Amino acid sequence: MNTPNTSYASLKDYYRWHARIYDLTRWAFLFGRASLIRRAADQVTSPARILEIGCGTGRNLAALAQHFPHAQITGLDLSSDMLERARAKVQGFGSRMVLLHQAYDAPVATEAKFDIIILCYSLSMINPGFDEVLRICKSDLSPSGVVAVADFHDSRWTWFRRWMGVNHVRMDGHLLEELNRQFDGQFCQIQRAYATLWRHLLFIGKSR
Numbered sequence: 001m002n003t004p005n006t007s008y009a010s011l012k013d014y015y016r017w018h019a020r021i022y023d024l025t026r027w028a029f030l031f032g033r034a035s036l037i038r039r040a041a042d043q044v045t046s047p048a049r050i051l052e053i054g055c056g057t058g059r060n061l062a063a064l065a066q067h068f069p070h071a072q073i074t075g076l077d078l079s080s081d082m083l084e085r086a087r088a089k090v091q092g093f094g095s096r097m098v099l100l101h102q103a104y105d106a107p108v109a110t111e112a113k114f115d116i117i118i119l120c121y122s123l124s125m126i127n128p129g130f131d132e133v134l135r136i137c138k139s140d141l142s143p144s145g146v147v148a149v150a151d152f153h154d155s156r157w158t159w160f161r162r163w164m165g166v167n168h169v170r171m172d173g174h175l176l177e178e179l180n181r182q183f184d185g186q187f188c189q190i191q192r193a194y195a196t197l198w199r200h201l202l203f204i205g206k207s208r
């Protein structure tokens with residue numbers, strides 16, 4: 001795998017260890033993922049093809065496969081340690097599940113494009129480059145397809161934003177700004193977590 005961006009290398013290093021504790025810990029703070037899938041289904045009832053960018057350990061891939069039993073699903077991630085866990089989780093879904101080990105730095109659709117592209121808590125870790133990733137998504141989306149994002153939005157606490165920065169996460173409202181610039185919003189919700197500690201974002205949009 002070619003990793004020209006130095007931030008890719010540090011993310012791969014980060015997940016080399018975190019992959020081991022990912023599923024045990026992330027349920028307590030990566031909120032909104034199941035809800036995002038339900039909301040996406042309101043917009044596109046029977047998608048033929050779905051892509052998750054930054055699929056991690058495959059939690060959403062399994063949920064998507066159950067929610068959309070006729071869809072072809074592709075999960076993409078730059079971390080082999082995360083993908084190894086995903087592979088174990090989705091092996092029961094057979095050939096309708098494809099895993100790609102790569103950074104999302106070019107379109108991946110071959111003949112048919114994707115009806116839903118999901119990004120759950122990956123976009124806030126792509127710094128620099130989150131805006132370019134959204135541009136690439138647009139070339140991977142079918143004309144009536146939607147991009148669906150669940151991610152950190154912001155926090156009023158400097159110490160918390162700094163701590164999240166140590167964990168490769170940027171959370172200063174920049175994602176919603178860029179999503180609204182590039183997509184026509186169909187659904188948007190911002191919710192608080194742990195009182196005022198942070199806010200997370202659910203967004204579904206169509207290409208402009």
Ligand SMILES: C[S@@+](CC[C@H](N)C(=O)[O-])C[C@H]1O[C@@H](n2cnc3c(N)ncnc32)[C@H](O)[C@@H]1O
Pocket residue numbers: 011015026030033053054055056057058059060076077078079082102103104105119120121122125126
């Ligand atoms: C916080 S995890 C989220 C995993 C999964 N989406 C979930 O909801 O549990 C972020 C994932 O995005 C992947 N990732 C980050 N930047 C990426 C990029 N540019 N291309 C592909 N994967 C990326 C990381 O390796 C990591 O597995």
